[in-house]
Amino acid sequence: MTLAIETINLTHRYRKFVALDHLNLQVSQGSIYGFIGPNGAGKTTTLRLLAGLITPTSGEIRLLGERLTMRSAQRLVGYMPDFFGVYDDLRVWEYLDFFARCYGLRGARLRQVVDELLDLVDLSAKRDAFVQTLSRGMQQRLCLAHALVHDPPILLLDEPASGLDPRARVELRELLRTLRDMGKTIMLSSHILSELAEVCDAIGIIDHGRMIISGSLAEVQQQLVTGSRIRLRIVHERDLTSAVSFLQQQPLVQAISTVPADPRSLTIELTQTVNEEQCAGLLAGLVQAGVAISEFSARSESLEEFFLRLTMTDAR
């Protein structure tokens, strides 16, 4: 697996304040990576470090295997900040023409790049419109075209979906998929999980400058499995006492309840969210205690629930 982006113990301080704390990030080439976290988590700081706009306090950044320098960042990265500057009196094509010239493009090649980018972001029909008359979604797409003028292999997009209406968000997702199909690696940030999860191949959740969880959506879901409650059904009512006495001895078990109308069904409340191994351990223990079990299900916490829990306890 080739990594497009890798950080090793990346740390950044603003004076004494630690905004990023030993962040280890891995983004595969040709993937869309969602970088998700509540306000102030450290997303913008990370993206600015990756774009070479600020220098880390410590740690290392590698882009496509190369150690990051100002020059390599300029060549390899297209960065879209989370704000759109004011460009009064510039027409859409002039805006792109200006940035393409900054990268040294001239003549027929310049015109070709501007035309191709306008086509890519579906703004050809608006080429002569003034930038400030565009909708938020169109401005966002124009900004993306700006990040693409030098055809970088890596795109870093800070909150690209913020402020977009549902239709513009769908269009953005389609554009991101097109860019991935062109071979680009895309890392985008958001503080709203649902905005992104669907389009991402992998996600990382950051909070207080630390990576909480990272991986493909399936891996992340698996890490969150399971919940804090297990439903259990035993085959024989005579096993109830053995089952309850075994469970009562387990430190993870907080409470056990049965349904009066169905004494073979038990609900186990756990002291904490348990992982798959701990669940399997409880099941194996019950079986070893001689309890025949017909149903055993741990309720998974969904990614959305996990993220909400994380952000709800955040005081910032």
Ligand SMILES: Nc1ncnc2c1ncn2[C@@H]1O[C@H](COP(=O)(O)OP(=O)(O)OP(=O)(O)O)[C@@H](O)[C@H]1O
């Ligand atoms: N220039 C700066 N000087 C001092 N502190 C800063 C500076 N920039 C950011 N911070 C602090 O660093 C932390 C991380 O900020 P950052 O902008 O990276 O977070 P974020 O996840 O992008 O948040 P948001 O979603 O609100 O944009 C925050 O507590 C912020 O207040």
